[in-house]
Amino acid sequence: MDGLLPELEVIRKDFPILERQLAGGMPLVYLDSANTSQKPQVVIDTMVDHLERHNANISRAMHQLGAESTEAFEAARDRVAAFIKAPSRDEVIFTKNATEALNLVANTLAWATGDLAIGAGDEVVITEMEHHSNIVPWQLLTERKGATLRWFGLTDDGRLDLSDIDELINERTKVVSLTWVSNMLGTINPVAQIAARAHEVGAIVVVDASQAVPQLPVDVVASGADVLVFTGHKVVGPTGIGVLWGRREVLESLPVFHGGGEMIETVTMARSTYAGLPHKFEAGTPPIIEAIGLGAAVDYLDHVGMEAIHAHEQALTGYALEGLASVPGLTVLGPRDAVSRGGAISFELAGVHPHDIAQVLDSRGVAVRAGHHCAKPAHARFGVQASTRMSSYLYTTPAEIDALVDGLHHTRSYFKVG
Structure with missing residues (x-):
């Protein structure tokens, strides 16, 4: 995929938490970096x-x-x-x-x-x-x-x-x-x-x-x-x-x-x-x-380079927007083109509460955010009380985006939506 950091796997090894396995042996898929980023070993x-x-x-x-x-x-x-x-x-x-x-x-x-x-x-x-x-x-x-x-x-x-x-x-x-x-x-x-x-x-x-x-x-x-x-x-x-x-x-x-x-x-x-x-x-x-x-x-x-990080985020955001568009009943809040936005993507899934989405995803090792994200007026503008938010960063891979999209399809089946 064009724009991804070429040394992505090396970068991921700098972040020890990304090797964590969660309950049930699920590998951690961390998509909550807009909330807080993970820390490289050098900072620790x-x-x-x-x-x-x-x-x-x-x-x-x-x-x-x-x-x-x-x-x-x-x-x-x-x-x-x-x-x-x-x-x-x-x-x-x-x-x-x-x-x-x-x-x-x-x-x-x-x-x-x-x-x-x-x-x-x-x-x-x-x-x-x-x-x-x-x-x-x-x-x-x-x-x-x-x-x-x-x-x-x-x-x-x-x-x-x-x-x-x-x-x-x-x-x-x-x-x-x-x-x-x-x-x-x-x-x-x-x-x-x-x-x-x-x-x-x-x-x-x-x-x-x-x-x-x-x-x-x-x-x-x-x-x-x-x-x-x-x-x-x-x-x-x-x-x-x-x-x-x-x-x-x-x-x-x-x-x-x-x-x-x-x-x-x-x-x-x-x-x-x-x-x-x-x-x-x-x-x-x-x-x-x-x-x-x-x-x-x-x-x-x-050292990684902010221009390279920005290009990586844009590439992943575009990939995520494409993947989310494949989920029936899912609506993205905010711009639909990667050039106009950062790596945080909030969305609704018809018929399923954001907290339920987050819990089902968590059972599959995928960490996202659910709630109003300390932005209640913006949610009110779009007529919703809460949303689910995924957010990538320099250590995020396309495979992790795939895990999110697969988890959302599973969520629809789990709740028997549409």
Whole structure:
């Protein structure tokens, strides 16, 4: 199949969990990478080595272990900055996940003064396909500040309806926040086009790149984003670590978020002054081991090559769409062409609840997701409460897609559908 990674079998050997056998001796077919990716041995080994040989808190420890830990932590920041082509390492802030990063931005904007201040009459624009973590913080912000929340609707094929972009993004718009790749519909959004319109009216652009960074080559400047966030556990890294990148001018204009150690310049009983970037937004002991693991993860992806990973995902997505089309009564939610979408494909199977589909597939070793995928508004737009979602990644094979399709045919027979 054109586009597949030529060293796919070698890559699969890097991920020890893929050799796992499940109950009944079924081999694991992992198709839930949009939820969390599996981890290569190098990430596991890097984290274990640090714990075994270099473990210490960073920045303030005046001993060899502290110096080694600090060096490894800051080297991870350098690696992440290079991976997303950030102009400066100081623009890379480590958080615990993308959700925290989005809440950091929304909350500090609520406290901001000057050009970034948001108040009555101002507007924030999001989209109907957002993950809840890119909806709820903006609802809270606009409720607290008396501003208005507006959003792009969706077309019938699961794309953003841009027909009213000039009306929706207008002189009252202060923030436009959107996903680059939908975790439910798989849609790849034209973020640079939307960012250009937002900048015409002086709005800042926040991009949730949690599904984009794992599978697309990312250049934060070229994307048009002013702030971009993603989470480590979807890029073959550990949980508990996220990234917030922001343009220096924006980050320096935002007030501090958490108060505590390391984010200060000086503290007296009367007042405090604050450290510069990136430490301004990294209060307290950070996720040290997790950041080091993330550094190893992006190194691994760089070694494979993001262009090659994207081509692999497109090839597998096209193959999956063809296979799913062979299942009677199955409806794909979102674009039907692989070029327009990422590796997550949500679908309905007439007459069978998504949870039942997932359980039957699991009995055959096939791991998929069932539910609303933290995207209830997008499901409501298409008149469904839940869906089943398969999602591939760089270690997925065509044979695993075949196992999914065979399992869906079996599911129809099991439930005696149609």
